[in-house]
Amino acid sequence: MSIGVLVVDDSAFFRQQIRSIINAHPQLTVVGEASNGREAIDKTLRLKPDVITMDYEMPMMDGISAVREIMNKQPTPILMFSSLTLKGARVTLDALDAGAVDFLPKSYERVSGANSSLKQVLVEKLIAVAKPKVGLTTAAPVAPARRVSQAKQYTQKFELVLIGTSTGGPVALQKVLTQLPANFASPILLIQHMPGSFTGAFAERLNSQCRIGVKEAEDGDVLKPGVAYLAPGGMQMMLTAKGKIKIFEGDARLNYKPSVDLTFGSAVKHYGNHALAIVLTGMGADGRDGARLLKQANSVVWAQEGSTCVIDGMPSAIVKANLADEVIPLLDVAKRMAEVVR
Missing domain, CATH: 3.40.50.2300 (Response regulator)
Structure with missing residues (x-):
């Protein structure tokens, strides 16, 4: 067709x-x-x-x-x-x-x-x-049972939230972050595929709309609870120590700048099982490899429910790899974040 x-x-x-x-x-x-x-x-x-x-x-x-x-x-x-x-x-x-x-x-x-x-x-x-x-599918079909999952109870304390997204992400992030309370107990790292000239304006806009703080991440930033740090477009963002951000150019081996995989993977060493990673709408599979590393460290991974995505590529890659602890409709993500991050 x-x-x-x-x-x-x-x-x-x-x-x-x-x-x-x-x-x-x-x-x-x-x-x-x-x-x-x-x-x-x-x-x-x-x-x-x-x-x-x-x-x-x-x-x-x-x-x-x-x-x-x-x-x-x-x-x-x-x-x-x-x-x-x-x-x-x-x-x-x-x-x-x-x-x-x-x-x-x-x-x-x-x-x-x-x-x-x-x-x-x-x-x-x-x-x-x-x-x-x-009427075409954006990814291989996933069994219906994997599309809807029960809300789970977690015993660990989540000291860091990471959110990766691409196509459809700006609106999805807005819908999630504007619903979070001002006293949200964890820092948040945002990895959105976006040109370098866009991320500053996007962070400013989110900061004006949200009760939490939102800023474009800078090299050397120290993470604070209730603040979301947006990876600068055209650069890479990783954690070099617990609570400390490094921004750098990276090399050509990574397809995406910023790369969800890189940021997710960098959290493993410093946060172990105390990280919550969320993959929202987007083309491709960026985030899957980083999510696998987080799961090996017993961190928790969520994926956006496919029918609520603009493009179900990135979340579907998480689900098909059996990495998703929960599969959540977009409008329920903020509520679940507030429930488990205390």
């Missing part, structure tokens, strides 16, 4: 480049184009695409207003194109709040290059975010 894509951008050149990438893939077809937000809404209602690519700065109606109206009238997975600036980060976060599922950096050079890495990422993300809508 072909996935129909609506391409929305006020640049005819950019639309042409995106169209050629999409139509070159056997699973994707451009079903329409729009040059402003108003036209995007009209064509969404008429063409009913499976997924939309959306620019944010357009005449007549901007991308965020269009996202908001589309999600109200004809809910459709929307992938935003964003500039890698502070303004672009804030606008993209607004678009995610309005209902967009993910974003990609907008670069005329990268999209027109013969061997552009953006092309592969664009195709992968379009297919991934459209799959639930067109």
Whole structure:
């Protein structure tokens, strides 16, 4: 089954480049184009695409207003194109709040290059975010019994919470962290796949919305209860001692910067069985290897329940590897965290 894509951008050149990438893939077809937000809404209602690519700065109606109206009238997975600036980060976060599922950096050079890495990422993300809508699965089926698990009782004290996520993560983290009480008893490490220019703005936004403190992690930070530390985009975050953060560039052997696996794994030596690791929505399997190390140290691992994920790749990898102590719907995660972290 072909996935129909609506391409929305006020640049005819950019639309042409995106169209050629999409139509070159056997699973994707451009079903329409729009040059402003108003036209995007009209064509969404008429063409009913499976997924939309959306620019944010357009005449007549901007991308965020269009996202908001589309999600109200004809809910459709929307992938935003964003500039890698502070303004672009804030606008993209607004678009995610309005209902967009993910974003990609907008670069005329990268999209027109013969061997552009953006092309592969664009195709992968379009297919991934459209799959639930067109009735395809995002991962191998998991037995229903693994999808719902009873809330467990834990004897250990949780001295650290780690949360790893990717596609769909900004909204998921917002829904979890805004529900935590100001006196939450543990520090939290947040590992979200995100460009370096975005994480500062994202941490600021979360800090303004939450009762706990949220900050972009810095090298040498000492962990405090009731504070969440967001790994800087394009960097790696690990623990070098109990309660102490190290931020560094890392090397090319790790696919993700930041890497959930690296941060999870670094907690094993210093926290043993006193860590709680949570894997939320995201593509791929980052976090699975780190979760395995934590489980070997008798720490606890939770996965987000698949039907509540934007993309069930990362949580499903945890479940399929039999690493999940609990499989929890997104809106119940904060409640369970508050119950077990005391």
